[in-house]
Amino acid sequence: MPDHTRPPEKRVTIYDVAAEADVSPSTVSRAFSRPSRVNSETADRIRRVAERLGYRTNPLARALTTSRTRMIALVIADITNPVYAEIVRGAQEAATDGEYTTVLIDAQESDRLERAAVERTMSTVDGIVLASSRMSDSAIRMVAKQRPVVVLNRALADVPCVVTDDPRGVRRAAEHLGELGHDHITYVAGPQASWPNGIRWRSLLEAGMELEIKVRQIGPFSPTMAGGERAARELCARPATAVLAFNDQMAIGIIRGLSRMGVNVPGDVSVVGFDNILAADIVTPGLTTVAAPLYAEGSAATRHLLTMIAGAPGHTGRPMVLPVRLVVRDSTATRNPGPGRARRQWARNRSAPDPAAHRP
Amino acid sequence: MPDHTRPPEKRVTIYDVAAEADVSPSTVSRAFSRPSRVNSETADRIRRVAERLGYRTNPLARALTTSRTRMIALVIADITNPVYAEIVRGAQEAATDGEYTTVLIDAQESDRLERAAVERTMSTVDGIVLASSRMSDSAIRMVAKQRPVVVLNRALADVPCVVTDDPRGVRRAAEHLGELGHDHITYVAGPQASWPNGIRWRSLLEAGMELEIKVRQIGPFSPTMAGGERAARELCARPATAVLAFNDQMAIGIIRGLSRMGVNVPGDVSVVGFDNILAADIVTPGLTTVAAPLYAEGSAATRHLLTMIAGAPGHTGRPMVLPVRLVVRDSTATRNPGPGRARRQWARNRSAPDPAAHRP
DNA sequence: GCCACGGCGGCAACGGGTTGCCATGTATTG
DNA sequence: CAATACATGGCAACCCGTTGCCGCCGTGGC
Known part of the structure; x- marks a missing residue:
């Protein structure tokens, strides 16, 4: 029958070690915290005794006097x-x-x-x-x-x-979208309490001025996939060809939401995320995103x-x-100028969204 | 010019509170740790003084005597x-x-x-x-x-x-694959130091016996997407129609690896994961997996x-x-009996793998 | 031979609470 | 009114290391 009482084994203290090694507690303390302060032979002996007794210095007690908890x-x-x-x-x-x-x-x-x-x-x-x-x-x-x-x-x-360097990241993203022919970027905002959210939007405003790209903001949304899907619905109400999302989760949510409504990414809309999380690489299409170190x-x-x-x-x-860098994957493409097939379908969805569109 | 010296503001202790409230330190201590032990008026007064002085009990000092750090x-x-x-x-x-x-x-x-x-x-x-x-x-x-x-x-x-209840989860996965016509399941093992890894394999062995499904194991691989991709290469050497992976990351890696080599999931191979991570829902195809609470x-x-x-x-x-439950998504399908187009391609890849196969 | 100095170890106070025990003072009971 | 019980607060020891300061002793210089 196993012994269910917790063994008393009181914790070994410097006092136990001191008694056993026949020195004072302060010497034991010093043997550990300032070995140079004690004779090396004594220190060795103390360390051996401590080892034998299974002494471990108590970090709480130490912290109490040193006020350092490490x-x-x-x-x-x-x-x-x-x-x-x-x-x-x-x-x-x-x-x-x-x-x-x-x-x-x-x-x-x-x-x-x-x-x-x-x-x-x-x-x-x-x-x-x-x-x-x-x-x-x-x-x-x-x-x-x-x-x-x-x-x-x-x-x-x-x-x-x-x-x-978010401003630089946003700038790179905007340039990238600009080069693809986009002249309008929609920023999908994350939590307002998030500082980067503000910076990213302001940086986009600024980049837009310099690159002569129009920008606007929607949101805020929760910085999650679900938030992104909600944003996608709103995007449908006010279409865009290029979207910069507050982060990758939202970007992924946006892509899912859009494709569910029959909008093709990147065919109809280009989407850029932020952070370069692992999932950015495994979703289809792969997410273009601003990577932070x-x-x-x-x-x-x-x-x-x-x-x-x-x-x-x-x-x-x-x-x-x-520094940050822009990772270009497959969620961004040249702007589709005329309302092609997919684009017409989007227009159709806008007037009469088909919730089952994503079911084959 | 800002003051760069850290303000001395010594920490407020029960002694300070005691002096100010005109009681002994022990009473202050009790006012907080065992309020019933002190007159409620006194306790109130002490609490007010403590509040005014900004007293916070020091958890380290408390832990020293109570040996409870919370x-x-x-x-x-x-x-x-x-x-x-x-x-x-x-x-x-x-x-x-x-x-x-x-x-x-x-x-x-x-x-x-x-x-x-x-x-x-x-x-x-x-x-x-x-x-x-x-x-x-x-x-x-x-x-x-x-x-x-x-x-x-x-x-x-x-x-x-x-x-x-991994045995039950594995059992459900095996039943599911069995119902889809698979008579052979390959387990892709995770870290050997992982206890669930052993259990899952043994459970599969057992389920295989009862359901008359043949099973085998490959691995171990690292429990990551990269590990899964490595496993995919090995799977190509010894083809399978149904795969149970140690976890979702590996399953996703396997799917990527396979499709890179031209093998279709779930057309040619069905893949089941474990854990039901968020990514299981966003990959294409959606991952069938055993969800744990x-x-x-x-x-x-x-x-x-x-x-x-x-x-x-x-x-x-x-x-x-x-308890666990099986979440069926799109990575499992009825077994493709004859070597169809995709399957032939797989066979081709086996003899002469084309590393650029995934590039369009 | 005497003094100065450095190496080493011990004493004791300290950090900030907690708690067993005792001393009051008040309420309760017979 | 005496005896007892209880509520309340204080004393002092304790938890476990750390560290300033002092004393002892051996060594080396003069």
């Missing part, structure tokens, strides 16, 4: 969004390199949840990376006042930031945070900008 | 795998309900990294959920000896487990962990089994 928090807006997976990987690598542990927090796209989680975790970590935070600027500043913070995908005065974002932000924790002032001037 | 660890095999997103959500919800914070650890499919991370985190958390652990049974038992542990997607004697897995495992932490014995008998 943990950082990484807050992401939505763990369901594959974009963050790579960011997490990058952050984790940088943290591990610096002998830090990452605690990951999923804000579920909610300002409230994010604040609550940050609040709860703040005192347990040495610093925080906010990736695509949904909190208000002032809330972020509040947090930054209490702990080192690096903000990812958002620019904010007085707080160190890492952002991607996700892994690098995570690791750059984290590395910067670690230097701040180590005492560096934190570079609060201009944000650190990471 | 944090649990959730270890997942690969954050890149979308399967875990829902599991994380479920776990997080359950944890939040119990006023626990979840710290997420990504093992990156590595036994070594997983052990290291668990080792590092163990002493900081009250319990651990191991979702699809890649560690050895003995390593897991070791951990379970020191902290409450619930294992997800794996059965292990003497440790509480939550698993899905991911969210429920996460929350069930976490809830069980919390009861263990609260002192319940931990149900180490039979694992808790969650």
